[in-house]
Amino acid sequence: MTDGFTDPHTGVLINKLNITDEDKLAEVEGNRFHFRLLEVLAGHVEVAPHNAQGLQELHRHLFQDVYQWAGETRAWGEFQATKSTSADKEGPGMYTMYFGSYQQLPAHLDAIGQQLAAERFLKGLDKDQFVARAAYYFDQYNYAHAFREGNGRTLGAAFQVLAENAGYDVNLVAQSHPKQYNQARDYAILRPAGNPETDLQPLRTFFGQITTPLPELVLAPAAPVAVSDFLQRVDAMREVQQSQEPIWRALLGGRHTAVARQIMQGTRGVVHPDAQQPARLAILKTGAELLEQMPAKMEDARLRQRVARLLKALPLVTVVLLIVGPPLKAAPSTGLEQPKVPVASKDEPLQKVPELKRRGPKL
Structure with a gap:
């Protein structure tokens, strides 16, 4: 599908390196992304990527070496995302996943972030509680699907940061079961059961397998859950x-x-x-x-x-x-504001960062 992110002549994503071969672009993008991800996970870049601005700044940092549109949401190129999957349990064959409206992305992302803030960014929860709420929010962000390319990898980095701040290690980037991850993520989008408890169960199971409490975990009573x-x-x-x-x-x-x-x-x-x-x-x-x-x-x-x-x-x-008119605005702030996210400049040279032990598949 042609959109504002894609070169109409080659069908390849528009990129800073003028690469016109899709496989070559994927290879270069993966290498550059991995280096920038190491900067984030090693603590060289402060991130709080849970509202529209924070997620955009994280995406910009991760993909700044490859795409001039890094940090722009799907709204920038008017791209309405869909994707085929076979994860639907209702029958055989491929089914289509539909994602949120690009026209409402800023309000949508901010609404998720404000609700997450009201739950204290999942701090103080025991493992079962944390896994259940992390799966819920991952699904919410995945449905919003902020970016044309790199959405899953940006969410993977964001949730590792969220988890660490809440006292858990969630190994999304280096997880070794990509097929299970993809099926659980897609099943939640397809919603075959029409019941959050059932539709999110595969994703909760997956999060339970990759979540480990950190020594600094401090438990506290859970904040009341109220869907906006x-x-x-x-x-x-x-x-x-x-x-x-x-x-x-x-x-x-x-x-x-x-x-x-x-x-x-x-x-x-x-x-x-x-x-x-x-x-x-x-x-x-x-x-x-x-x-x-x-x-x-x-x-x-x-x-x-x-x-x-x-x-x-x-x-x-x-x-x-979806009445005719401008996109809806998100609800007023809860008062628990995200700190500003300082990230490297687009033109900042690559710097050496510590090597991480874990390696993972492309999200």
Whole structure:
């Protein structure tokens, strides 16, 4: 897909080094990224990457040697991210993961960061509590999917810093089970169960395997957990996005194929607050209601649950989250502000940093 980050002639990401071969770019990017990551993990760069500004500054530091757009979110290049995966337990084949609207990224990231701050950045939690909340927030940031390239690696670095400050070692960068990590992460995005406890269980299991308490861990009573209104509305949109494909697949090939095709055509745009969105949501609702009137289809328990969850989520999305107009603003600050994130200048020369013992796969 062409976007503001990609050279339309070569299909390769625009980069400082004028590399036009995708494999060569990946090799160079990986080497440069690894060096900058070592700077962060060795403590040479202070990071507090849990709101929009902090995450952007961390991404800028990690990819400053390769991309002139390092630190810019998907909004900069108007890129609406999707990705194929086979992690959906509802059936065989590849399914599409839909991520948050690039138009609302700053407010979305700040809303996650403010809620995380209200939970004291997960400090004082025992291991089970920490693993559960870390998996929840990792999924929230992953759905926001701030960056065109390097999103997973930026989150990996961010969560290692978050964990260390909370008294834990979370070995995301050097973890040795990339397949399990990818499946757990993708399963949470696809939300096949429609229940956070079930949808996040593989990710919680994975975090439990890579999380180790540090000697300086100090336990304290957990802060009350309250999901912000903004994130509740985002959660409703996630349900809408991930329900589209099962709905049109169930309608395709029958007498309602035309409706199925209309839903297919609107899948990428349904997340955006524009003038066409009400029509896209309306046809999706029509498809769900048609399925409710098809007893043979409703014998499929998973599909029946999908339809019910979609119809429950649609009013919240239609009325509150994606009305036509400017992106929503995040809720007022909780008062627990992130410290400023000093990072190296884009043109700062590479400096020697201590070698770390652990090496890991590309996130």
